[in-house]
Amino acid sequence: MDAWSRLADTFLNWDYIAEVLPTMFSYGLLNTIVLAVSSALIGMVLGILLALMGISRNPVARWIARIYTDVFRGLPAVLVILVIGLGFGPIFKDLTGLSSPYPMAIIALGLMAAAYTGEIFRSGIQSVDKGQLEAARALGFGYGSSMRSIVVPQGIRRVLPALMNQFISLIKDSSLVFTLGLMSRERELFQIGQDFAANNGNQSPLVAAAIFYLVLTIPLTHLVNYLDNRLRTGKAQKAEPDEAAAVIGKGSHA
Numbered sequence: 001m002d003a004w005s006r007l008a009d010t011f012l013n014w015d016y017i018a019e020v021l022p023t024m025f026s027y028g029l030l031n032t033i034v035l036a037v038s039s040a041l042i043g044m045v046l047g048i049l050l051a052l053m054g055i056s057r058n059p060v061a062r063w064i065a066r067i068y069t070d071v072f073r074g075l076p077a078v079l080v081i082l083v084i085g086l087g088f089g090p091i092f093k094d095l096t097g098l099s100s101p102y103p104m105a106i107i108a109l110g111l112m113a114a115a116y117t118g119e120i121f122r123s124g125i126q127s128v129d130k131g132q133l134e135a136a137r138a139l140g141f142g143y144g145s146s147m148r149s150i151v152v153p154q155g156i157r158r159v160l161p162a163l164m165n166q167f168i169s170l171i172k173d174s175s176l177v178f179t180l181g182l183m184s185r186e187r188e189l190f191q192i193g194q195d196f197a198a199n200n201g202n203q204s205p206l207v208a209a210a211i212f213y214l215v216l217t218i219p220l221t222h223l224v225n226y227l228d229n230r231l232r233t234g235k236a237q238k239a240e241p242d243e244a245a246a247v248i249g250k251g252s253h254a
Contacts, residue, residue: 009202016204020196024189024212032188032216035174038106040167043113050118051125052147065118072115078176084108085180102186105177113170120162125155161228168217168224175213189213 053065072080085104093099128151136146175190182191193209 011203011207013202013204016196016200016202017208019200020193020205020208023192023196024208027185028187028189028192028209029212031186032171032174032212035106035109035177035188036167036170039109039113039174040170042106042110043117043166043170044163046110046114047117047121048152050114051121052152054118054122055125069115069118072112073119077112077173078179080112081105081108081176082179084111085177089180100183100186101177101180102182105180105182109170109173109177112173113166116166116169117163120159120166121155124157124159124162125152127158128154161224164220164224164227168220171216171220172213 050065050068053061054069056062056065085101085108089101089104092104096103125147132150132154133146136150141149174188177188178191178194182188187195189209189212190206193205193207196205197203
C-alpha cells in the first residue's frame with residue numbers, strides 16, 4: 001500500500017465513518033448544539049450586564065466589569081473549563097445531588113462567553129451617537145430609560161454580526177468539555193469522534209466530527225456576512241415607477 005492509500009485509509013475510511021455517524025446523529029449533534037446555545041444565552045445575559053457596568057458612572061462597577069473581562073479573556077478556554085468543572089463540580093454535586101459535569105461545562109462556557117459578549121455589547125452601545133441619549137433626555141426620559149429604550153437597542157443591532165461570530169466560536173469551544181469526562185450520552189461531536197478513533201486506531205471518526213462542525217459553522221459564517229452587508233448598506237430601495245407609465249386600470253387619452 002503506497003503512502004497516499006495509507007493516508008486515505010487513515011482519514012477517509014468510509015466503514016469507520018459509517019459506524020460513527022448514527023451515534024453522532026443520535027445525541028452528539030444535539031449535545032453540541034445544547035452546549036453552544038445554553039452557554040450563548042448565559043453569555044448574552046451576563047454580557048449585557050457587564051457592558052452596562054463597563055459604561056456605568058460608578059467606578060466600582062466599571063472596575064468589576066474590567067477585571068472580570070480581563071481574567072476570562074486572558075485565560076485559555078480549556079483551563080477555565082477544568083477549573084470550574086473540576087474545582088466547583090464537587091460543590092455543585094453537594095448542592096444539587098447531580099454527579100454529571102454537564103451543567104458545569106455549560107456554566108464554564110457561558111462565563112467565558114460573557115467576557116467576550118460584554119465587550120461586543122459595550123462597543124456597540126458606545127458607537128451610538130451621544131446625540132441619541134441627549135435627545136431622549138430632552139424629551140423627558142431618565143438616564144436609565146433612555147439607555148434601555150433608545151441607546152441599548154441600537155447598539156445591539158449594530159453588533160449582530162459580531163454576536164454571531166461569538167456563537168460560532170462557542171460551537172467550536174464546546175469540543176473542549178471532553179476534558180471533564182462527560183457521561184456516555186452527554187458526549188458531544190468531538191468526544192464521540194475521539195472515542196471511536198481511539199477504539200479503532202483510525203482517524204476517520206474525527207474527520208466525521210469535523211464535517212459536522214463545518215455543516216454547523218459554514219452556514220452561520222455566510223449568515224454573518226449577509227448581516228454585516230445588510231447593516232452596512234441597508235435595505236435595498238424599491239425602484240420608483242416610471243412616471244411616464246400609464247396609470248393601471250386607465251387607458252391613454254387621445
